[in-house]
Amino acid sequence: MKFTEILKKIDESIGRCYFVVAFDLESGLPISGFSRQYQDSLESITAANKQMIDIVLKGQQQARLPVIRAALKNFKELILETSKSTFVILLPRPDKKIAVAVGVPKDVQLGWVKYSIQRHYDELVDALQEL
Amino acid sequence: MEEALKSLVQEMKNEIPDAIAVGIFSIKDGLILAHQFDIPGTDPNIASAVHANVFRTFERFLGLVPEEIAGSLKAITLSVEGAFFFILVDDEERLAIITATRSSNLGILRVLARKYLDKAVEIVFGS
Numbered sequence: 001m002k003f004t005e006i007l008k009k010i011d012e013s014i015g016r017c018y019f020v021v022a023f024d025l026e027s028g029l030p031i032s033g034f035s036r037q038y039q040d041s042l043e044s045i046t047a048a049n050k051q052m053i054d055i056v057l058k059g060q061q062q063a064r065l066p067v068i069r070a071a072l073k074n075f076k077e078l079i080l081e082t083s084k085s086t087f088v089i090l091l092p093r094p095d096k097k098i099a100v101a102v103g104v105p106k107d108v109q110l111g112w113v114k115y116s117i118q119r120h121y122d123e124l125v126d127a128l129q130e131l
Numbered sequence: 132m133e134e135a136l137k138s139l140v141q142e143m144k145n146e147i148p149d150a151i152a153v154g155i156f157s158i159k160d161g162l163i164l165a166h167q168f169d170i171p172g173t174d175p176n177i178a179s180a181v182h183a184n185v186f187r188t189f190e191r192f193l194g195l196v197p198e199e200i201a202g203s204l205k206a207i208t209l210s211v212e213g214a215f216f217f218i219l220v221d222d223e224e225r226l227a228i229i230t231a232t233r234s235s236n237l238g239i240l241r242v243l244a245r246k247y248l249d250k251a252v253e254i255v256f257g258s
Binding site for chain 1: 185188189193194195196197199200201202203204205206207208209210211212213238
């Protein structure tokens, strides 16, 4: 419950989120999340975000150069910008077992999205540790 | 054209704060057109092929989010411990510019990537 409340705080801070979801990185299953417009699509949205992270993790396994492998192992955040939206995926827990993904319209400033997440980041990490 | 692109990436690498690598590649075939890498042992052809593949894979998976919010891929930012990778795609999805830097100033990184991508498009396509 507490965790969902924090996701809602992030949504409220950004103002115009398409979705905010948290999911288990190993299984890809949703832990919590909500969307004002796309509640029925949260499962497929979570699956898409999981796939995006898998691409990075697969790249890490396949990287031949140790420096690249080490860099990708310490992956913290992925931002995808499209012609319509911006998608931000974070791995807030030190053990990187849980990912949090946010989707916003492209005209929402990226700095504001990052700031809105950042201002609740510590609460997010604490709540995630309790899961 | 090749010399102009080489000169362009050199200029870009000099201008981007703490740049580790810069490159311009063709999205369609994954071939690198010009690069400047500070990472010893990096094969630029493999690097560009990987990036082109990453780009296409990301596009494919955008198909999983509702169509009205998916759109076409324009930029990717990957933050890792102590470094940032940024890929910017031109409006017609022909060329992409990749930058890797140790600087955390993402604003200047984006501005410079846009500036040099526009120049690269001009050199390659003349517009």
